[in-house]
Every structure is written in C-alpha cells, then in structure tokens.
Amino acid sequence: MFKKQTVFLSLCFLTASNVLAGGLVTNSNQSASFLRNPARDAVIDIDGVYTNPAGISFMSLGFHLGFTLQHPEQERNITTTFPTLAQNINHLGESTHKFHGKASAPIVPSFQAAYVWERWTAMASFAFSGGGGKCEFDNGIGSIESIFSLLPSVAQMNKIPAKAYSLNSFMKGRQYYLGIQMGAGYKINDRLAVSAGLRAIIGTATYTGYVKDIALHAADGTKLPQAYLSPIMQAMGDPSGTGEIDMTTDQSCIGWTPVVGIDWRINDHWNIAAKYEFRTKMALKNNSTMNDFARSQPTLDKFNDRKNEKIRDDIPTTITFGAQYSPISTVRINGGFHFYDDCNTVKYNNEEELIDHGTVEFLLGAEWDATKWLTVSGGWQNTSYGLSVEYMQDMSFNCSSNMLAIGVRLKASEKISVDLGYMHNFYKDKTVETTVNAAGMELAKKDVYERTNAVFAIGVNMDF
Incomplete structure (x- = not known):
C-alpha cells in the first residue's frame, strides 16, 4: 500500500505572455511608424x-x-529555484x-487605408x-518540473531506493487577436474633427504540452523499473501509472x-x-x-472543454491622450498617455x-525633417503593469x-x-518567492521572470 502524500500533479498550461506593445492583451504596435x-x-x-482616427480628417484630400x-x-x-530540482538526473545537485x-x-x-473628402473621411x-503572442519552452516550465521533482522524495517515503528523476517536458502557447476595423471621421471645422x-x-x-518518459533513478543513475513508479502515480490519481x-x-x-476619437488642431504649432x-x-x-490524467487536473480546467465550454479573456477599455508641438515646420515633438482598464475586465477564474x-x-517622441526626402525620428515608452505576485506564473x-x-x-x-524602424524593450526582472507544502515538507520556491524583445519593421505609405 502506497501512502498518498500531500503532493498532487496539478500542472499549469497557462496563457502565453504578451509579445507585443500595449496592455495585457492589447497591441499598440501596428505600424513601422x-x-x-x-x-x-x-x-x-x-x-x-x-x-x-479623428486626425485622419486633416490629411490631404484623396x-x-x-x-x-x-x-x-x-x-x-524563468529561473526557478526549488530544492528537489536538484534530483534531476541531468542536473544532480543543481536546485536552480x-x-x-x-x-x-x-x-x-498590418495595413491601413483612408479616403479623405472635404468633411467626411472613411478608413479601414x-x-x-x-493577444498574448506565442512562446515555446522546449524543456517545459518550472511549475511543472517542480511538481515531478518531488517523486524521489515520495518514493523514499514508500521504501523505494530512488534518488533522482527524469522526464521529457514541452510547452507551447499561441494567442492572437486579429483586428479588422472600419470607421468614419467628420471635420467639424478647420480645427476640430x-x-x-x-x-x-x-x-x-x-x-x-506534454510530460512523458517519467522515470525514477537509483543513486548510481540506474533507471528503476516502471513497477516502482506506477503505484505512486496511481495513488496520485493516474490509473495508467505513467503520470x-x-x-x-x-x-x-x-x-x-x-x-x-477627437482631434483638435489648436493652431499651427499645437495639436x-x-x-x-x-x-x-x-x-x-x-x-x-487531452488524455484522462490531463482532464483530471484542476489547473487544466481552463483548457478542458468538458468542464469549460468557453472561457473569458476580455480586452480592456483603453483611453489614450496625445499632444504634438511643432516649434518650427521641420520639427515635431510628441507626447502620449495610455490607460488600459485591466481591473474591470472579465477573465477566467x-x-x-x-x-x-x-x-x-x-x-515621448520627436521627428526632424533633415532634408526634403529624409525624416529622422526616435522615441521612448514606459509601460507599468499592476500585476500582483499571485498573477505571475510561468506562461502568464x-x-x-x-x-x-x-x-x-x-521620401521616394x-x-x-x-518607413524603417527598430525598437528594443528593456524589461525589469520580476522575482516571486513562495512556500510550497508538499510530500510532508515545507519548501521555498523562487521564480525570476525575465524578458527580451526587439522588433524590426519596414513600411510603405502611398498617397493618391
């Protein structure tokens, strides 16, 4: 008889994190400009x-x-530190x-088009x-492996001579929100639209995602027979015994x-x-x-069509303000503010x-018409998310x-x-420390989240 310890194989396949500019599921990067x-x-x-969109009304006719x-x-x-990760047969002694x-x-x-008349404008x-973009973890993620890393400890409690574990894990997520927009503008007068x-x-x-080829190993690295693993996995709720x-x-x-939208051209210098x-x-x-063991995992309910036919992931209300100042005709200085009301959306769970x-x-940004055919520009954007420690997870x-x-x-x-453009994001690492109660042990877990992002773009603009 195998003891069912205080450990459960509840795995996390979560929403891919945002790969674009903007809010949690909003992309404001839609052009080379x-x-x-x-x-x-x-x-x-x-x-x-x-x-x-309101400013389109002030473009030239046509x-x-x-x-x-x-x-x-x-x-x-994601750099994960967890004591039992040191039992991985390929990284013995390494808990990070x-x-x-x-x-x-x-x-x-991306594509934009507009037709401007004297008063009216049509645009698309x-x-x-x-969306969250996409991400692929060839060796899985820490929240999954941390749970399986407890298997040798559970085995030892049941008199099995296991000192290490091995597994084959993979995770990939992709989420895109494609937007097709139609709109109209009206120029009230020469200053307001x-x-x-x-x-x-x-x-x-x-x-x-998958986790497969799960095995226990003896102190000398020898792979133990499946017969040692199966009763443990069956006690954890997997009838197949494979986990x-x-x-x-x-x-x-x-x-x-x-x-x-609204646009107010205050004078020849301010907009x-x-x-x-x-x-x-x-x-x-x-x-x-999903296989039966996957469907039995509570934290996979978000992706289980038998338990949740639909899940909510709303796009928040978005408010933007901008100003442009042109001290001389060849220089434009820009400022902007964006707010994404993430707290007042509806999300799963x-x-x-x-x-x-x-x-x-x-x-902030600026443009300078260096010559009649060349404009040089640059800018800065600061993005601040209000995410709690509880929100932060491997793929979310x-x-x-x-x-x-x-x-x-x-200008050809x-x-x-x-347009030729390049942007680079400098992210602030986020560290999350938690305590996990599992297999009769209280274990400290630390995750450090890091990101890098660089984008190149080329755009063509035509006026007729």
Missing part, C-alpha cells in the same frame, strides 16, 4: 487609423494607404534551473490588435470593439487628440484533446482580481519595461514614402 516614434497619439498620418511588415525576436526566461522560452515570427503584417485597417468606428476581433489560440500528460487545446471567438476604446467581450470556445491597477504607459507573466525606438522615413517621391 510606431517603431521609429511610438508617441503617435496626436500625429496626423495614415497610421492614425489606429492611433488617432486616398491614403499604409502597409507594414515587422519581424520580432523575443525571449522569455533556467527554463528558456523563445518566440519569433518571420513576418507580422487590418492588424494584430491584441471627430471619428467613430468598429473593430472586429477574431481571437484564436492554441496550447500544446503522462498530453494536451492540445484550440480556442476561438469573435468580439467587437467600438472606437471613438491634441484623444481616443476611447470600449471593453471587448472575448468568450473563447474550447476544443480540447476571476483573474482580474489579481491585478492591482490597470496598465499605464507614458510616451508580463514585466514592466522601458522601450526605445529609432528610425527614418525616406511626392506620393510614396518608406
């Missing part, structure tokens, strides 16, 4: 279809088109393990307006975001603008393929209650950051220009 100067909230340009291709390179690393997650996309496209855009639009959000996500987890879940839904995006209900429908305050961003974490951007606009002709 943003990468060369992120303070776009009061800029009058074609990318304003997203950043300043048709305007913008197209961008971006290439992001990102990493997310680094779990490396990498995400990259060859191309991320296509871009990835939110307003806009209204509607963005359709097509949400898709896929989560894949293997296998899961793939697809999620999808459609949401709708109303957007309103200010504001935008309000309403909260978007996102109820993602689960379609899961009331996760919004673990957020201390909504995401806040401050932005964000780190506050400072972002620097630089780039140029090359009177009708065509090319």
Whole structure:
C-alpha cells in the first residue's frame, strides 16, 4: 500500500505572455511608424487609423494607404529555484534551473487605408490588435518540473531506493487577436474633427504540452523499473501509472470593439487628440484533446472543454491622450498617455482580481525633417503593469519595461514614402518567492521572470 502524500500533479498550461506593445492583451504596435516614434497619439498620418482616427480628417484630400511588415525576436526566461530540482538526473545537485522560452515570427503584417473628402473621411485597417503572442519552452516550465521533482522524495517515503528523476517536458502557447476595423471621421471645422468606428476581433489560440518518459533513478543513475513508479502515480490519481500528460487545446471567438476619437488642431504649432476604446467581450470556445490524467487536473480546467465550454479573456477599455508641438515646420515633438482598464475586465477564474491597477504607459517622441526626402525620428515608452505576485506564473507573466525606438522615413517621391524602424524593450526582472507544502515538507520556491524583445519593421505609405 502506497501512502498518498500531500503532493498532487496539478500542472499549469497557462496563457502565453504578451509579445507585443500595449496592455495585457492589447497591441499598440501596428505600424513601422510606431517603431521609429511610438508617441503617435496626436500625429496626423495614415497610421492614425489606429492611433488617432479623428486626425485622419486633416490629411490631404484623396486616398491614403499604409502597409507594414515587422519581424520580432523575443525571449522569455524563468529561473526557478526549488530544492528537489536538484534530483534531476541531468542536473544532480543543481536546485536552480533556467527554463528558456523563445518566440519569433518571420513576418507580422498590418495595413491601413483612408479616403479623405472635404468633411467626411472613411478608413479601414487590418492588424494584430491584441493577444498574448506565442512562446515555446522546449524543456517545459518550472511549475511543472517542480511538481515531478518531488517523486524521489515520495518514493523514499514508500521504501523505494530512488534518488533522482527524469522526464521529457514541452510547452507551447499561441494567442492572437486579429483586428479588422472600419470607421468614419467628420471635420467639424478647420480645427476640430471627430471619428467613430468598429473593430472586429477574431481571437484564436492554441496550447500544446506534454510530460512523458517519467522515470525514477537509483543513486548510481540506474533507471528503476516502471513497477516502482506506477503505484505512486496511481495513488496520485493516474490509473495508467505513467503520470503522462498530453494536451492540445484550440480556442476561438469573435468580439467587437467600438472606437471613438477627437482631434483638435489648436493652431499651427499645437495639436491634441484623444481616443476611447470600449471593453471587448472575448468568450473563447474550447476544443480540447487531452488524455484522462490531463482532464483530471484542476489547473487544466481552463483548457478542458468538458468542464469549460468557453472561457473569458476580455480586452480592456483603453483611453489614450496625445499632444504634438511643432516649434518650427521641420520639427515635431510628441507626447502620449495610455490607460488600459485591466481591473474591470472579465477573465477566467476571476483573474482580474489579481491585478492591482490597470496598465499605464507614458510616451515621448520627436521627428526632424533633415532634408526634403529624409525624416529622422526616435522615441521612448514606459509601460507599468499592476500585476500582483499571485498573477505571475510561468506562461502568464508580463514585466514592466522601458522601450526605445529609432528610425527614418525616406521620401521616394511626392506620393510614396518608406518607413524603417527598430525598437528594443528593456524589461525589469520580476522575482516571486513562495512556500510550497508538499510530500510532508515545507519548501521555498523562487521564480525570476525575465524578458527580451526587439522588433524590426519596414513600411510603405502611398498617397493618391
């Protein structure tokens, strides 16, 4: 008879963390212009279809088109310290393990178009307006391995001569919110314009993970027979005795975001603008393929279509303000403020209650027309998340950051220009320390969350 110790194999396959700029599930990086100067909230340009839709009314009459291709390179690393990780056969004696997650996309496209009449403006855009992006952990994540690392201790309590463990673990998450926006603007007079639009959000996500090839090892490294492991795993709730987890879940839904804006050209030097995006209900429908042991795990309920047909992951209300000051015709200085009301969304298992305050961003930027065909620009963005310690988990974490951007606009002709931009995020590491009561032991656990992010972009703008 095997004792069922105070340890459970409750594994965490959680939402991929945000890979883009903006709030928790909001992306404000939708053009190459943003990468060369992120303070776009009061800029009058074609990318304003997203950043300043009311300002489109002040563009020249006719048709305007913008197209961008971006290439992001990102990493997310979690360094986990947990005493029993030292029992990993491949890292004996090492209680600190680094779990490396990498995400990259060859191309991320976006598109904006507008037609300007004397008073009215029609506009449309296509871009990835939110979601968590994607991340892949080839060696799994610490929250999973920490639990399996307890197996030798449980085995020893049951007179099994196990001193180490081994496993094969993998985790991948992908979440994208594709936005298709239509809108209209109206120029009240030569100084004031307003806009209204509607963005359709097509949400898709896929989560894949497994834990397999679980084994116990003797002090000399010899792999112990499966007969030693099976009774322990059966006592933990897996009739097969293998302890293997296998899961793939697809999620999808459609949401709708109303957007309103206003732009006031105070004089030839000052322009200010504001935008309000309403909260978007996102109820993602689960379609899961899971083995029985995976379906029995409470922390996998979020991805289990038999327990949750749909899960909520709303996009928050977003408020932006911007100002542009042009002391001379060839220089523009920009400032902006963003607020994402994350606390007043609806998320699975009331996760919004673990957020201390909504995401806040401050932005500064400047542009200089060095010549008739060359504009040089740069900018800064500070992003502050209000996430509690309880919110931070392996695949559901964000780190506050400072972002620097630089780039140029090359004017090929009177009708065509090319944007080249680069941005780099400097993230603040987040350390979370907890105590785990398991297998009759009280164990200290520490996780250090790190991120890197760099994005290159090229954009083409055309006026007709």
